[in-house]
Every structure is written in structure tokens, then in C-alpha cells.
Amino acid sequence: MNQLLIWRLSLQVSLQALKAFESAARRGSFKLAAEELSLTPTAISHHISNLESRLNVNLFHRLGRRISLTGTGLRLAKATSDGFRIIDSALEEVMKAGSAVRVTTTSSLAAMVLIPSQHEFEQANPDISMEISTGESVDSQSYIIPIRFGDVSVAEDSDVIRSESFNVFGAYGMTSPSWSNEPITLFTTEWKNKSLPDPPLAAWLEINGLDGSNIKLKKFDQELFGIQQAMAENGLVFCSTTLTKRLLKSSLLQQFDTRPVKSDLCYYVPNKDSFETRSAARFLNWIEDILNQ
Amino acid sequence: MNQLLIWRLSLQVSLQALKAFESAARRGSFKLAAEELSLTPTAISHHISNLESRLNVNLFHRLGRRISLTGTGLRLAKATSDGFRIIDSALEEVMKAGSAVRVTTTSSLAAMVLIPSQHEFEQANPDISMEISTGESVDSQSYIIPIRFGDVSVAEDSDVIRSESFNVFGAYGMTSPSWSNEPITLFTTEWKNKSLPDPPLAAWLEINGLDGSNIKLKKFDQELFGIQQAMAENGLVFCSTTLTKRLLKSSLLQQFDTRPVKSDLCYYVPNKDSFETRSAARFLNWIEDILNQ
DNA sequence: CAGTATAGATGATTTAAACTCATCTATAAG
DNA sequence: CTTATAGATGAGTTTAAATCATCTATACTG
Numbered sequence: 001m002n003q004l005l006i007w008r009l010s011l012q013v014s015l016q017a018l019k020a021f022e023s024a025a026r027r028g029s030f031k032l033a034a035e036e037l038s039l040t041p042t043a044i045s046h047h048i049s050n051l052e053s054r055l056n057v058n059l060f061h062r063l064g065r066r067i068s069l070t071g072t073g074l075r076l077a078k079a080t081s082d083g084f085r086i087i088d089s090a091l092e093e094v095m096k097a098g099s100a101v102r103v104t105t106t107s108s109l110a111a112m113v114l115i116p117s118q119h120e121f122e123q124a125n126p127d128i129s130m131e132i133s134t135g136e137s138v139d140s141q142s143y144i145i146p147i148r149f150g151d152v153s154v155a156e157d158s159d160v161i162r163s164e165s166f167n168v169f170g171a172y173g174m175t176s177p178s179w180s181n182e183p184i185t186l187f188t189t190e191w192k193n194k195s196l197p198d199p200p201l202a203a204w205l206e207i208n209g210l211d212g213s214n215i216k217l218k219k220f221d222q223e224l225f226g227i228q229q230a231m232a233e234n235g236l237v238f239c240s241t242t243l244t245k246r247l248l249k250s251s252l253l254q255q256f257d258t259r260p261v262k263s264d265l266c267y268y269v270p271n272k273d274s275f276e277t278r279s280a281a282r283f284l285n286w287i288e289d290i291l292n293q
Numbered sequence: 294m295n296q297l298l299i300w301r302l303s304l305q306v307s308l309q310a311l312k313a314f315e316s317a318a319r320r321g322s323f324k325l326a327a328e329e330l331s332l333t334p335t336a337i338s339h340h341i342s343n344l345e346s347r348l349n350v351n352l353f354h355r356l357g358r359r360i361s362l363t364g365t366g367l368r369l370a371k372a373t374s375d376g377f378r379i380i381d382s383a384l385e386e387v388m389k390a391g392s393a394v395r396v397t398t399t400s401s402l403a404a405m406v407l408i409p410s411q412h413e414f415e416q417a418n419p420d421i422s423m424e425i426s427t428g429e430s431v432d433s434q435s436y437i438i439p440i441r442f443g444d445v446s447v448a449e450d451s452d453v454i455r456s457e458s459f460n461v462f463g464a465y466g467m468t469s470p471s472w473s474n475e476p477i478t479l480f481t482t483e484w485k486n487k488s489l490p491d492p493p494l495a496a497w498l499e500i501n502g503l504d505g506s507n508i509k510l511k512k513f514d515q516e517l518f519g520i521q522q523a524m525a526e527n528g529l530v531f532c533s534t535t536l537t538k539r540l541l542k543s544s545l546l547q548q549f550d551t552r553p554v555k556s557d558l559c560y561y562v563p564n565k566d567s568f569e570t571r572s573a574a575r576f577l578n579w580i581e582d583i584l585n586q
Numbered sequence: 587c588a589g590t591a592t593a594g595a596t597g598a599t600t601t602a603a604a605c606t607c608a609t610c611t612a613t614a615a616g
Numbered sequence: 617c618t619t620a621t622a623g624a625t626g627a628g629t630t631t632a633a634a635t636c637a638t639c640t641a642t643a644c645t646g
Contacts, residue, residue: 014603039604064614065621088300093368332633356642
């Protein structure tokens with residue numbers, strides 16, 4: 001029997017039957033194999049018998065109610081076990097990737113947007129779980145979605161998910177500041193990454209017709225900290241409208257009559273279109289909506 | 294999603310679909326995959342789509358009429374290719390074993406019984422081919438059936454397929470010898486293997502009431518040679534009735550009024566019941582019938 | 587550039603594999 | 617000796633797999 005004919009006949013061997021055989025071989029019992037595969041022992045028995053007929057060999061010795069593998073059965077069992085293990089491991093990895101969204105981003109975006117909205121996303125997508133981490137490191141796993149903060153001129157247009165605007169915010173309930181009389185403590189941010197443009201405070205003053213001479217600036221390296229101070233009524237904060245949106249809605253912060261100013265800063269996902277899992281696609285659509293409503 | 298749940302879900306992934314995917318990935322075309330698997334391109338398309346839905350990932354980029362693997366698709370393709378190759382290789386080896394009977398035996402049995410009957414066996418079993426070799430070596434392949442010649446007291450009872458009887462034979466058409474008058478040339482065998490009992494000539498003479506004083510013995514180390522000499526009318530041969538059976542039927546040899554004598558010699562197959570292929574079982578049944586009719 | 591060819595997509599229908607059910611046998615356990 | 621149980625087998629049912637018919641969108645050709 002030539003090689004090509006044997007190859008063609010091996011194609012006709014039922015993969016279900018091989019699965020049943022492998023399980024029976026490993027468990028040493030048709031009954032246990034049936035339980036493992038959620039079938040009846042009858043199904044296993046039929047599969048094994050058909051496989052033996054097809055291959056023209058005995059794979060098991062039948063010893064009363066017990067079975068044991070023949071030499072041929074042992075060899076085939078090892079091969080099918082090895083083969084299916086490789087396939088099943090890869091499937092499990094793919095399915096894990098397909099069922100969870102893993103995001104890494106800045107502490108501020110995580111705290112102010114992602115974590116507060118996580119439940120909303122998972123409610124809308126019950127088959128997907130969201131995992132959030134902070135920090136710049138992206139390990140070799142290609143399933144982590146990095147939401148980066150940066151200069152819009154550096155990011156690809158298609159990767160930008162939010163162009164940032166800035167404004168001044170204060171604690172809910174505090175009286176509107178008199179922009180020209182008493183001294184004002186204003187929290188702002190000095191990015192650790194020095195290549196980033198500064199928050200556009202000068203532009204904001206100009207667009208609001210303010211000279212800012214009575215403003216006392218205090219700087220943190222994360223917007224989050226300024227927001228927290230403003231909420232504690234220790235001053236006002238000049239920060240991203242993205243980060244304060246939910247806080248305004250929740251009456252934890254307020255904005256005044258001042259106008260927000262656009263900036264060259266943005267949130268972006270490098271190679272946004274390369275994510276292949278359905279859950280990644282759904283997450284990216286959702287986060288873009290959330291950020292740009 | 295916990296490990297057990299993912300494992301259970303991976304069981305529900307269609308193996309047919311994985312086969313279709315692997316072929317499409319390797320060939321770079323649904324159409325070529327369809328040809329390879331003797332399916333329609335539609336079947337491949339359905340399998341891939343269902344697999345992508347099940348796993349929640351895109352495995353291929355669709356670029357107009359062309360497809361290319363995504364990163365996830367590449368990784369799954371490698372795993373399924375590796376896995377199925379292991380399984381298919383083992384299947385091919387098993388199927389080769391299941392479709393051929395490989396026998397090794399003595400030159401005499403091969404020449405006088407097996408080779409002349411090979412066609413009969415293959416006619417009766419069109420799905421099995423028979424391969425005959427001679428010699429004592431049995432390589433590590435466990436699918437070769439060794440038919441050994443030996444001492445019945447050494448072999449397991451269940452392994453014996455033929456207990457030998459011996460008699461004297463001569464060329465067809467020659468006149469019956471006068472056992473007590475003229476000298477008779479008698480060919481017999483001196484086995485290479487000195488531990489074997491000699492052919493039972495003395496017992497034969499006794500059982501036939503002959504003193505043998507006019508017999509001139511000539512010995513070869515293979516029965517086959519004595520048989521050939523007898524057929525050439527160069528004398529008579531004292532040998533196994535097994536080896537001469539077909540020659541008697543074909544009127545190439547004749548036996549006289551003498552009675553055959555049983556011996557301690559036999560043909561046996563070590564561990565006869567351990568052969569697992571259906572074809573081995575059928576061959577062993579067949580050869581036992583042939584030898585003991 | 588228009589017409590033709592072709593690979594993949596999709597929904598409906600058909601086919602065949604996979605599975606269960608019912609019953610049996612033969613061994614193991616109590 | 618009776619009961620329990622694992623595997624075997626044939627028949628019937630269910631479901632996955634496959635094809636058919638038709639479509640779309642791109643590539644090719646004259």
C-alpha cells in the first residue's frame with residue numbers, strides 16, 4: 001500500500017474516535033473516558049471498535065470487564081496524547097485571550113475612568129472579563145492592550161482614542177473663585193516624561209482672558225493627585241476633562257464659567273487595529289465611546 | 294474564566310474544524326484546503342467562521358479574495374500542525390502494520406509452502422499483502438511474524454502451528470524401490486542447529502520393518518536440497534511431510550507404501566497470541582489450516 | 587475600462603457521523 | 617449464589633458536517 005494511499009486513508013480516520021481512544025487509553029476505562037468526554041460508554045465502545053476495524057489492529061485486550069492496551073495501542077495512545085495535548089494547550093491559550101480583555105494604562109486613567117467603568121463594560125459583555133493594570137511595561141503577551149498617554153504628533157491618527165482638553169475644576173459646593181482678587185492655589189501636573197508638552201495652562205489663561213498673577217501653582221507628577229486635593233478643597237485643579245467627567249456627574253467636582261482648552265496631549269493605543277480577539281475589538285469600540293461622549 | 298471551564302470548552306471545539314483550519318493555514322487558501330480534504334470550499338469557510346466565533350478571535354485577515362493568518366492564527370496553526378503531524382504519523386505506521394503481513398521463516402518452509410501459497414492468501418484477503426523473508430534475525434519492528442523450526446519440547450504448546458512427520462519420497466514416475474536388494478541413495482538433513490533432534494530415520498526404519506543396510510545416506514543442511522535431488526531422480530529423500538505436500542499434489546514427487554513417522558520437531562511462532570493486527574490473526578489462522586489439512 | 591473569472595461568505599437543505607437507548611454477556615464483588 | 621457492573625452490539629434518533637444555490641468583491645483579461 002503506497003504512502004499516498006495510506007495518507008489518504010488516515011484522513012478518513014475519525015478524530016472523534018481518536019479522542020475517545022486517547023481518553024480511554026489514559027483512563028484505562030471506557031466508562032471513565034465516557035464521563036470525561038460527556039458521552040455514554042456505548043459511544044466510546046463503538047468508537048474504539050470502529051477504529052480497530054478501520055486500522056485493522058487490536059488496540060485493547062479485553063479481559064472480562066477490564067481493558068488493557070496492546071503494544072500497538074500503547075504506541076498510538078502516546079502519539080494521540082502528545083498530539084492532542086499540543087493542540088489543546090494552544091486552544092486554551094487562545095480561548096483565554098478571547099475571553100478576557102487585558103488593559104494597561106496610566107494610574108490616572110485607570111483610577112478615574114477604567115476602574116469606575118469596569119462593571120459597566122462587563123455588564124454589557126458578560127462573556128468577557130476585564131483586567132486592568134498600570135505601568136509602562138508590556139510583557140511579551142500579545143493580548144494586552146496598552147492605553148498610552150502622549151503627544152498627538154507622535155501617535156498615528158488611527159491609534160488616537162482621545163484628544164485631551166484641559167480646564168480648571170474645584171470641589172463641589174465651593175463658591176466660584178474671584179479670578180482677580182484673592183490668591184488661588186492651583187494644582188497642575190509636571191509629567192515625569194519630560195518629552196511630553198506641559199499641560200496648556202498659558203493657553204487656558206489666554207483663552208479665558210486671565211492674567212493669572214494671583215495664581216499660586218503647585219505641581220504633582222500625576223493628575224490624580226491634583227484632583228484629590230481639589231476634592232479636599234485645598235485648591236483648584238487644572239487637568240484633563242476626561243478624568244473629571246464622572247466626578248462632575250457625581251457632584252464630587254464642579255467646573256466654573258471658564259472654557260476648556262484643547263491640547264496636544266492624547267490617549268492612544270499603539271497598533272490599535274492589530275488586535276485580533278473579538279473582545280479586544282469590542283473593548284476598543286467601547287472605550288472610544290466612553291471617552292468621547 | 295477558570296482553567297476547568299476553559300478545558301471543558303476546548304473539548305467542544307470541533308476537531309474537524311481544527312483540521313480544516315490547519316490545512317487552510319498551511320496551504321494559504323480555503324480552496325486548496327478543500328481539495329486536500331476532499332470537501333467543498335464552503336465547508337472550509339463554515340468551519341473557519343464557526344471556529345472564530347467559538348474562540349472569539351480572528352484567525353485570518355480577509356483581504357479581498359486572499360487570506361492571511363493573524364498572529365493568533367499563526368500560533369494556533371503551528372500547534373495544530375505539530376499536533377496533527379504526530380497523530381497522523383502514528384496512524385500511518387499502524388495502518389501499514391494493519392495492511393501487511395510480514396513473515397520470516399526457514400528457506401525450506403518459505404520455498405515449499407509460503408511462497409507457493411502466497412497468492413492464495415492474498416486472493417482470500419485482498420486488503421492484506423504478504424511479505425516473506427528468510428533468516429533468523431528479527432528486527433525491532435514488532436509486526437514481523439517469525440515462524441521458527443524447533444524442538445516441540447522447547448516451544449509453548451499454544452505456539453506450535455505444526456508438529457512434523459517424516460517419510461521417504463521419490464521422483465514422480467520412478468519405480469518403487471526394492472528396500473532389501475539394490476543400494477538406495479537417501480538424502481536427509483543435518484541441521485545447522487546442533488541442539489535440534491535429528492530427523493527420525495531410525496524410528497522410520499523400525500516402524501516400516503526395514504534394516505536399512507543397503508541405504509547410502511547423503512546429508513545436506515537444508516531439507517530443500519534433498520527434495521530437489523529427489524526430484525532430479527538422483528535418489529530418495531527423507532524429509533518432512535509438510536514440505537512435500539504440494540509436490541505430491543502436483544505429481545512432482547511420490548511417496549511409496551511406507552508409513553510416515555512422527556517426530557519431536559515442529560514449526561512454531563513464539564508468543565503467537567501477542568500479535569495484535571487483524572491481518573496477523575488472519576494469517577496465523579490461515580497458515581495453521583494450510584499446514585494441518 | 588468593461589466583461590469575465592474566481593475565492594470566499596452565507597443561508598437553506600441534505601447527508602452521514604455521532605450519539606443514545608435497550609438489551610445482552612461475562613466477570614467481579616458481596 | 618445473587619447482585620452489580622464494565623463492555624458489546626444492533627437499532628433508532630439527533631446533530632454536526634457537508635453540499636447546494638446564490639451572492640459579493642476583488643483580480644484578471646482583452
